[in-house]
Amino acid sequence: MSHTAELIAVGTELLLGNIANTNAQALSQSLSALGINVFWHTVVGDNPERLKEALGIARKRADILITTGGLGPTYDDLTKQTICAAFGKPLVLHPDILEDIRDFYESALHVPMPENNTQQAELPEGCVVFDNPVGTAPGCAFEAEGVHVLMLPGPPHEMETMLRRHVEPYLRRLSHEVIVSYDIMTFGMGESSIDQLLHDKMAHMTNPTLATYAKPCEVRLRATAKAATEDEARAMLAPVWEMVRETLGDIVYSGDGGDLADCCHGQLIRRGMTLATAESCTGGLVARRLTAIPGISGVYRGGVVSYWTSVKADVLHVPQDILDTYGPVSEQCARAMAEGVRRLTGADLGVSVTGVAGPDPDERGVPVGIAYIGLAAPEGTFCRPLDFGWRRRDRIQGLAANHAFDVVRRYLQGLPVERI
Amino acid sequence: MSHTAELIAVGTELLLGNIANTNAQALSQSLSALGINVFWHTVVGDNPERLKEALGIARKRADILITTGGLGPTYDDLTKQTICAAFGKPLVLHPDILEDIRDFYESALHVPMPENNTQQAELPEGCVVFDNPVGTAPGCAFEAEGVHVLMLPGPPHEMETMLRRHVEPYLRRLSHEVIVSYDIMTFGMGESSIDQLLHDKMAHMTNPTLATYAKPCEVRLRATAKAATEDEARAMLAPVWEMVRETLGDIVYSGDGGDLADCCHGQLIRRGMTLATAESCTGGLVARRLTAIPGISGVYRGGVVSYWTSVKADVLHVPQDILDTYGPVSEQCARAMAEGVRRLTGADLGVSVTGVAGPDPDERGVPVGIAYIGLAAPEGTFCRPLDFGWRRRDRIQGLAANHAFDVVRRYLQGLPVERI
Numbered sequence: 148m149s150h151t152a153e154l155i156a157v158g159t160e161l162l163l164g165n166i167a168n169t170n171a172q173a174l175s176q177s178l179s180a181l182g183i184n185v186f187w188h189t190v191v192g193d194n195p196e197r198l199k200e201a202l203g204i205a206r207k208r209a210d211i212l213i214t215t216g217g218l219g220p221t222y223d224d225l226t227k228q229t230i231c232a233a234f235g236k237p238l239v240l241h242p243d244i245l246e247d248i249r250d251f252y253e254s255a256l257h258v259p260m261p262e263n264n265t266q267q268a269e270l271p272e273g274c275v276v277f278d279n280p281v282g283t284a285p286g287c288a289f290e291a292e293g294v295h296v297l298m299l300p301g302p303p304h305e306m307e308t309m310l311r312r313h314v315e316p317y318l319r320r321l322s323h324e325v326i327v328s329y330d331i332m333t334f335g336m337g338e339s340s341i342d343q344l345l346h347d348k349m350a351h352m353t354n355p356t357l358a359t360y361a362k363p364c365e366v367r368l369r370a371t372a373k374a375a376t377e378d379e380a381r382a383m384l385a386p387v388w389e390m391v392r393e394t395l396g397d398i399v400y401s402g403d404g405g406d407l408a409d410c411c412h413g414q415l416i417r418r419g420m421t422l423a424t425a426e427s428c429t430g431g432l433v434a435r436r437l438t439a440i441p442g443i444s445g446v447y448r449g450g451v452v453s454y455w456t457s458v459k460a461d462v463l464h465v466p467q468d469i470l471d472t473y474g475p476v477s478e479q480c481a482r483a484m485a486e487g488v489r490r491l492t493g494a495d496l497g498v499s500v501t502g503v504a505g506p507d508p509d510e511r512g513v514p515v516g517i518a519y520i521g522l523a524a525p526e527g528t529f530c531r532p533l534d535f536g537w538r539r540r541d542r543i544q545g546l547a548a549n550h551a552f553d554v555v556r557r558y559l560q561g562l563p564v565e566r567i
Numbered sequence: 568m569s570h571t572a573e574l575i576a577v578g579t580e581l582l583l584g585n586i587a588n589t590n591a592q593a594l595s596q597s598l599s600a601l602g603i604n605v606f607w608h609t610v611v612g613d614n615p616e617r618l619k620e621a622l623g624i625a626r627k628r629a630d631i632l633i634t635t636g637g638l639g640p641t642y643d644d645l646t647k648q649t650i651c652a653a654f655g656k657p658l659v660l661h662p663d664i665l666e667d668i669r670d671f672y673e674s675a676l677h678v679p680m681p682e683n684n685t686q687q688a689e690l691p692e693g694c695v696v697f698d699n700p701v702g703t704a705p706g707c708a709f710e711a712e713g714v715h716v717l718m719l720p721g722p723p724h725e726m727e728t729m730l731r732r733h734v735e736p737y738l739r740r741l742s743h744e745v746i747v748s749y750d751i752m753t754f755g756m757g758e759s760s761i762d763q764l765l766h767d768k769m770a771h772m773t774n775p776t777l778a779t780y781a782k783p784c785e786v787r788l789r790a791t792a793k794a795a796t797e798d799e800a801r802a803m804l805a806p807v808w809e810m811v812r813e814t815l816g817d818i819v820y821s822g823d824g825g826d827l828a829d830c831c832h833g834q835l836i837r838r839g840m841t842l843a844t845a846e847s848c849t850g851g852l853v854a855r856r857l858t859a860i861p862g863i864s865g866v867y868r869g870g871v872v873s874y875w876t877s878v879k880a881d882v883l884h885v886p887q888d889i890l891d892t893y894g895p896v897s898e899q900c901a902r903a904m905a906e907g908v909r910r911l912t913g914a915d916l917g918v919s920v921t922g923v924a925g926p927d928p929d930e931r932g933v934p935v936g937i938a939y940i941g942l943a944a945p946e947g948t949f950c951r952p953l954d955f956g957w958r959r960r961d962r963i964q965g966l967a968a969n970h971a972f973d974v975v976r977r978y979l980q981g982l983p984v985e986r987i
Contacts, residue, residue, distance in 0.1 A: 162605045164595030165780045165787065167587045171610070175584030185582045186617055188610035190591070197606055204624070221762045221779070257956070261759040263766075281958065283759075302781065304962055339681040339703075342641045346683075359641070360585045361722070367585065424851075424872070430858020431844075431851035434872040438850020441926050441960055449878035451871055452844070452854040458869035458912050462882070492878050506861050536677065538701065539724055540861055 151184040153209035157217035159192035170215040182326035193223040216301030218284035220264045234291045236271040244268040277313035327380035328371035330404030335567035407552035408436040414559035415446035423494035424450030425484040428502040448492045463487035485521030497523040504543045571604040573629035577637035579612035590635040602746035613643040636721030638704035640684045654711045656691040664688040697733035747800035748791035750824035755987035827972035828856040834979035835866035843914035844870030845904040848922040868912045883907035905941030917943040924963045
């Protein structure tokens with residue numbers, strides 16, 4: 148039997164737009180991988196009446212209800228009370244959980260527990276308790292009237308830790324069909340163009356399926372197969388991968404769902420090479436995306452954010468005549484920045500980004516959207532010139548960073564780097 | 568009359584968890600500022616039956632329905648067709664919009680328009696058209712059976728541009744009450760502790776109201792007042808600000824909702840000083856958060872990501888005996904990094920971060936969660952030692968970056984920096 152889950156996020160901060168519902172995203176990814184359908188996400192405020200209404204609607208169309216939020220220590224956290232009332236369950240104080248919460252405050256955070264955290268130790272009678280090693284609100288699950296109800300905390304890192312440790316194992320026991328999906332990552336072609344190339348093949352697929360998801364200048368293709376066993380599902384997916392690779396060529400950079408930074412990490416390890424970064428318009432974004440990856444220190448040495456032109460000259464040693472003649476946003480400067488950071492850090496590869504992210508043109512009148520990626524390698528220096536046209540600052544920064552990663556990954560895969 | 572809006576996001580990619588519903592966040596912020604209630608967010612897939620069901624439920628409890636997504640050029644984009652069927656409106660081709668879309672491809676993106684974009688120029692008869700200067704799918708609005716229906720594109724930068732240009736003006740004409748809210752930003756105390764300090768005062772407030780929203784080691788307090796005029800609402804909020812400042816002291820760093828990086832930007836301008844960064848465990852995150860701010864180049868010179876110890880020595884000139892005796896994660900190294908980057912870039916202030924973000928302790932056995940923030944200033948060098956305990960890598964990086972900003976803003980505001 149196939150299960151259907153509905154996600155209900157509780158929190159006025161979501162309805163006011165203070166935060167995005169990233170918990171729904173993380174849960175949906177897990178549920179999809181477990182073969183559990185998700186047809187609805189709902190968000191309600193810290194309002195017992197509307198939460199009750201949401202529960203009433205959801206329990207008619209799903210057999211797994213998962214709530215996030217409203218388990219905190221403050222007076223507007225009312226999820227447990229409302230759910231217990233709706234399903235006729237009393238709330239019971241768990242003294243051992245109270246001790247865990249007190250202990251978390253004292254030994255991990257090194258402060259005493261505020262007394263209003265006590266209510267976090269009250270849980271529905273007879274529930275399965277999900278302990279929370281990175282926060283104070285435990286989660287829980289119970290089954291009543293044919294519905295599994297799971298309550299998880301709202302702070303995303305607490306929810307995600309609980310998801311991996313408790314929720315996925317709990318749900319895995321309910322599911323019988325295996326769904327396998329993987330993400331084929333592409334860079335350098337828009338969603339419309341990819342859709343046009345693949346449309347005829349995609350439209351007729353029912354199992355396995357292939358769907359496109361666009362991010363800025365990056366399109367992810369998700370291939371999904373349902374089968375009785377994981378091996379069977381994997382066998383169904385192999386020809387999909389072949390078809391996509393054949394149709395789209397070398398814009399496909401990975402089949403494991405990792406992004407361009409992850410791809411560079413893997414390729415650097417494979418080739419036994421180290422990398423350094425020199426960034427102007429991306430201002431540390433390339434470095435930051437690399438250093439978000441655990442274990443990157445094996446291949447990433449460091450970099451320079453040469454935001455001011457003087458830093459390009461004084462730290463990266465870009466020759467003054469290049470800065471005077473061609474300006475800081477030029478092919479020549481991109482090449483010199485890449486060579487400079489390679490020399491400075493001793494890395495095998497130096498990648499650089501210089502450009503105009505806006506909102507205004509640079510002081511020499513170079514328009515918004517112009518950028519250059521430099522790559523200094525043992526066999527010479529390369530440059531990819533770019534023109535993004537007018538776009539928002541953060542988009543230009545994101546696109547330029549992606550192109551920097553694409554230049555590195557193409558170099559490491561032995562492909563031409565100066566044009567896609 | 569007070570209006571109530573319901574947000575319906577359409578897209579299987581949301582239900583699969585490929586993306587978060589950030590559109591609901593951006594829309595909710597705008598609606599809240601306009602005094603329009605938002606009690607529900609709903610997400611459905613690219614499925615006409617379930618979208619119809621969502622519309623049926625939503626039109627009973629709201630008089631403004633706003634959809635995002637499903638306006639794209641691909642075969643599963645069905646929002647317009649489904650909404651037109653539900654509200655009895657025919658779809659009509661707009662030749663001028665088709666020209667705009669063709670023009671966007673040719674002049675902004677420098678490629679020809681794929682033919683499947685034609686369907687994006689079909690809109691409900693008699694609707695108000697919202698043009699899309701940063702993408703191809705126009706949005707639209709119509710009123711039918713006492714409900715305003717607005718359809719907006721899914722890609723967040725397109726949706727947000729349309730929101731500012733068209734949706735906010737459209738909705739402003741419907742609203743009569745003025746809601747003013749502002750965000751009081753704090754750093755250095757948890758939500759529970761702040762809630763305990765403010766609870767008695769917050770619980771009795773109905774207009775204005777004060778609510779807490781926690782982010783990692785940063786708590787935002789939103790003060791909101793409803794009144795007939797903006798001046799009246801602002802006057803109601805002044806005593807709330809005074810009360811919060813008095814209760815929480817100098818952990819309050821701003822009343823304008825900007826984050827710690829914005830606060831540093833403003834304080835650097837006010838003091839006429841420039842900043843440089845030297846980052847180890849945050850790997851460019853401090854630089855990246857600064858360079859996300861338009862206009863930061865006036866005060867931010869650049870920085871070094873000294874991920875490898877050799878880069879600390881070779882680029883930042885941290886003395887070898889400090890690295891040998893105390894190690895790269897030490898108060899001494901943090902001070903030398905800050906002094907090094909200040910000297911290298913000629914900035915007035917150098918801020919540094921060194922620490923262990925994990926998942927493993929460093930090679931000298933310094934445990935995960937230990938970090939040091941250094942600040943080199945004209946009158947000397949300061950250091951804030953930190954112990955975050957065991958947390959996830961991205962949390963430690965985020966917290967350490969926030970502490971670096973907090974050290975800078977406290978220095979600039981004349982407060983002690985070495986302890987909070």
